[in-house]
Amino acid sequence: MKKKPKRRRVNRRRSGTSVRWRPHWARLLLSSLVLLLLVIVGYSLYLGKTVRVKFDGQRWAEPARVFARPLELYVGAPVTADQLQAELEFLGYRKVRAVDAPAQWSRNGNRFALHTRAFRFWDGEAVAQSVVLETGNDGVLGLVGRDNGREVDLLRLEPALVGSIYPAHSEDRVLVRREELPESLVQALLAVEDRRFFEHAGIDLRGIARALVANIRAGGAVQGGSTLTQQLVKNFILTPERSLVRKLNEAWMALIVESRYGKDEILEAYANEIFLGQDGGRAIHGFGLAAHFYFQRPLSELRLHEVSLLVGLVKGASFYNPRRHPERALERRNLVIRQMQQQGFIDAAQADAAIARPLGVTAAGGRGLQRVPGFIDLVRRQLRRDYREQDLTSVGLRIFTTLDPWVQRQAVDALASRLERVEKARGIEAGSLQGAVVVAATQSGEVQALVGGRDAGYAGFNRALDAVRPIGSLVKPAVYLAALSRPERFTLTSRVEDRPVDMALPGGQRWQPRNYDREVHGPVMLHEALARSLNLATIDLGMSVGLDEVKATLQALGVEREILAYPSLLLGALSLSPFDATQVYQVLAAGGFRAPLQAIREVLDADQQPLQRYPLSVVQVADPRAVFLLNRNLVEVTESGTARALRGLLPGIEVAGKTGTTNDLRDSWFAGFAGDRVALAWVGRDDNASSGLTGAQGALPVWADLMRRLAARSIQLLPPSGVEYHWVDREGRLSAEHCDGVVAFPYIAGSQPRQRAACGDTRNEGGFWRGLFD
Amino acid sequence: MACSIKLAASSKWRLGAYRGGILLTVMALALALGGCGGMSRNESPASVEERGTPRDPVATSPVPAAPVQGAPTPEIAAYRPPAVPEYRRPEPNRAVAALTRRADAQQQAGDLGGAAASLERALRIAPEDAALWSRLAALRLDQREFASVQQLAAKSNALAAARDDELKARNWRLIADARRGLGDETGARSADRRADELDR
Structure with a gap:
């Protein structure tokens, strides 16, 4: 106890020697000042750090931008006039009377003049081109350059921006650099928000005084005294309270910002940070994205009246929301224009011309950019294999996808309109049905459209990816493929038995499945069993092929989910998402070559340098000969089997496909292929109650509507080498063409029936031919 | 049997790359193969016409087959005899x-x-x-x-x-x-x- 004070005294003496002469009160004042200074310095440091984190951080947090596929135009391209016009609207090209600048088009009947934008593609820069294009019923008839009149081989329009992958706090933006800000935008900002921006040091006392006077004169708040810098800081702080402390904080931070950063940097940050609208759960930040959001064009293409509107929104994006309150927005816009005129940025004629223009805002989710949350969801999931979530949402990747906006629109419309019709026609509660559609390019597996529900613009439950449901008879082709891959045992004309099934289940229960028509059909040909989707015959076939064989076939066809090799598997006791099931049918459509369904082609980094390419890849997973036989059988399904309704819905077009229906009509499926596309539709209810629809009643018409809208062509099935056609009679015996009731079936060479019918036994007639060709 | 012969034959004449040669061969074969490729002996109308024409590419849209009398039919439509592949590699556009x-x-x-x-x-x-x-x-x-x-x-x-x-x-x-x-x-x-x- 005694030692401590002693030591303290010593210490004090040492440190305090220099101030001993000062009076007591002065020491107190000085230490308070030091303390205050420390607090101020500390707080400044803290604010400075906040500013730095926000400022530098915000500058780089650019969500990945997602682009659709670019439309390729060439003579013979299957692009109709309507489709081309829709594409130009997706791209936000202006319709004009005479085309004289990029991003413009005009139309005269089936003749289009259009001037593309320059665009940096994965494989290089494409310059802007001006062409004349003529379309006919089947596609592009002529494509000629406007400058030299020469035919153009190929013209690639730039891809439409269809969305972005933004972080959890839902701020979306399209970054623009200072030099990309149109001069008129800067002028308008100066005119209405901060006249002395380039002179002041963060706060503008004169501006505050002027605003005060102006507001008193006008009897309300017409001008704000906040500088752009203060507004930017306000966005950083992110608390909505209005208090003096906050105002002081703001001013202080503004001074810090100004001391650290140049005017151009501040302006750039402001232009990217400012809140300009709300799109559902997505916050629209910055002029770059706002230009797309309101006008569906890049900022650089906006004209004076459009720029003025965006600047007008700074004051209150929801109060002046041009889609909800067009009159208010118009008034505000015109005020901005007049202010610009008053400050001498524009002359009276320019101002009058701009004021005479309508708002020009595109309808939300209207003809312009359609929302494709379901597809973006898929892109995001596929990117997650290669990128960190954080990089996706912040480093400004440019993602080039396989989405075909035209196909997507047809799929969305086909689903929505058909479900409405089905509900009405069958007295089903309106809005109770749900659905999903997936469309892919047959050979490459590129996903062209993905619809996750009836309200495709709504980013909710993505049924195409997440509605994992029993696929019912959609599984059957795998059973038949497993069989046909063993030509020594099974052919299209093999006999299978449609007979009652009664199996013991592990729990002591019995499994007694029945045919849809509750009949038993006895011996039938294999092709007939699939065409009529006979359950009992399929079980007979599947059990003799072997459940493990069927399971292996499904895995080869791309099923990655768990497959339980129980007999019920043969009738579709296998749960897949519509997307998973589409992969299976892609392999069939592509003749046994699996091309993994993919949504992404290329990724560029923020500097537009190539980062990654997803190359085309195919793997042969099934015998093309067996797949050909199966596909002919799937054509039979659509011509005379369970999907024969397609004959009326798609007259004259040869398609292949299969219906699927699950217990109590819970799920209605149809998967098939036509032209060079494979597509799948699912219809059911979110609560998994009965939809009251078979595959042929719900999903099939959706699929047919889609194919009709896409002007689908017949499939092109060529017999691969090693497949021969033989005339066979109703008993499955080898016959000849001239005999009654014979049909020519394809066989894997050597597997044709041995047994000969009495008619057409050519063994004694064919000597001449044998000599000639054997 | 005759028709599988037709297929085998057809894969040989394709080798003649120039059109005139093919045409001649086609005509010759069409004559020779009259029994196989020509008209059907079946009574049914629609589906028969179709399988008859030897140079019909497989890809053409099918005329929906009218039911054949007595047969359990329309499935005939899905199975057509092989197209005779008068084939030239397509000119790329x-x-x-x-x-x-x-x-x-x-x-x-x-x-x-x-x-x-x-x-x-x-x-x-x-x-x-x-x-x-x-x-x-x-x-x-x-x-x-x-x-x-x-x-x-x-x-x-x-x-x-x-x-x-x-x-x-x-x-x-x-x-x-x-x-x-x-x-x-x-x-x-x-x-x-x-x-x-x-x-x-």
Whole structure:
């Protein structure tokens, strides 16, 4: 106890020697000042750090931008006039009377003049081109350059921006650099928000005084005294309270910002940070994205009246929301224009011309950019294999996808309109049905459209990816493929038995499945069993092929989910998402070559340098000969089997496909292929109650509507080498063409029936031919 | 039996690459094969007309078959006799030709990735063009992606179906090279034999 004070005294003496002469009160004042200074310095440091984190951080947090596929135009391209016009609207090209600048088009009947934008593609820069294009019923008839009149081989329009992958706090933006800000935008900002921006040091006392006077004169708040810098800081702080402390904080931070950063940097940050609208759960930040959001064009293409509107929104994006309150927005816009005129940025004629223009805002989710949350969801999931979530949402990747906006629109419309019709026609509660559609390019597996529900613009439950449901008879082709891959045992004309099934289940229960028509059909040909989707015959076939064989076939066809090799598997006791099931049918459509369904082609980094390419890849997973036989059988399904309704819905077009229906009509499926596309539709209810629809009643018409809208062509099935056609009679015996009731079936060479019918036994007639060709 | 003969025959006359030769051969064969390819002996009207015409490509839209009397029918529509493959490799359209030229130039300049991108672009325009798939396989050989070469060449073969032996021979040689690249000499020799058979 005694030692401590002693030591303290010593210490004090040492440190305090220099101030001993000062009076007591002065020491107190000085230490308070030091303390205050420390607090101020500390707080400044803290604010400075906040500013730095926000400022530098915000500058780089650019969500990945997602682009659709670019439309390729060439003579013979299957692009109709309507489709081309829709594409130009997706791209936000202006319709004009005479085309004289990029991003413009005009139309005269089936003749289009259009001037593309320059665009940096994965494989290089494409310059802007001006062409004349003529379309006919089947596609592009002529494509000629406007400058030299020469035919153009190929013209690639730039891809439409269809969305972005933004972080959890839902701020979306399209970054623009200072030099990309149109001069008129800067002028308008100066005119209405901060006249002395380039002179002041963060706060503008004169501006505050002027605003005060102006507001008193006008009897309300017409001008704000906040500088752009203060507004930017306000966005950083992110608390909505209005208090003096906050105002002081703001001013202080503004001074810090100004001391650290140049005017151009501040302006750039402001232009990217400012809140300009709300799109559902997505916050629209910055002029770059706002230009797309309101006008569906890049900022650089906006004209004076459009720029003025965006600047007008700074004051209150929801109060002046041009889609909800067009009159208010118009008034505000015109005020901005007049202010610009008053400050001498524009002359009276320019101002009058701009004021005479309508708002020009595109309808939300209207003809312009359609929302494709379901597809973006898929892109995001596929990117997650290669990128960190954080990089996706912040480093400004440019993602080039396989989405075909035209196909997507047809799929969305086909689903929505058909479900409405089905509900009405069958007295089903309106809005109770749900659905999903997936469309892919047959050979490459590129996903062209993905619809996750009836309200495709709504980013909710993505049924195409997440509605994992029993696929019912959609599984059957795998059973038949497993069989046909063993030509020594099974052919299209093999006999299978449609007979009652009664199996013991592990729990002591019995499994007694029945045919849809509750009949038993006895011996039938294999092709007939699939065409009529006979359950009992399929079980007979599947059990003799072997459940493990069927399971292996499904895995080869791309099923990655768990497959339980129980007999019920043969009738579709296998749960897949519509997307998973589409992969299976892609392999069939592509003749046994699996091309993994993919949504992404290329990724560029923020500097537009190539980062990654997803190359085309195919793997042969099934015998093309067996797949050909199966596909002919799937054509039979659509011509005379369970999907024969397609004959009326798609007259004259040869398609292949299969219906699927699950217990109590819970799920209605149809998967098939036509032209060079494979597509799948699912219809059911979110609560998994009965939809009251078979595959042929719900999903099939959706699929047919889609194919009709896409002007689908017949499939092109060529017999691969090693497949021969033989005339066979109703008993499955080898016959000849001239005999009654014979049909020519394809066989894997050597597997044709041995047994000969009495008619057409050519063994004694064919000597001449044998000599000639054997 | 007669019709499988027709198929075998047809795959031989395709070798005559010039049109006049083909035409003559077709006419000669059409005469000779009258019994097989000509008119049907079946009583039914619609479906019969269709299987009759020997040069009907498989791809044409089917006339929905009218039910055949007494037969459990319409399924006949799905099964038609083989189209006689009067086959010439399709002339690529200008766009595809331009992209192939571009790919050639890129490949020569050593830009293999760019060449692959150009060929994939061409394949999006003509996804069933067997020659394009073969071209891509050849490029992948340059990139030493041997597994991919074999798959793409097999795909080309499948799309060529029962025609274009010249292309298929080329594909088998690519497969042979790829197998050699993987150190599979036996496999390579067997692929070479397949190519030789087709070249003969």
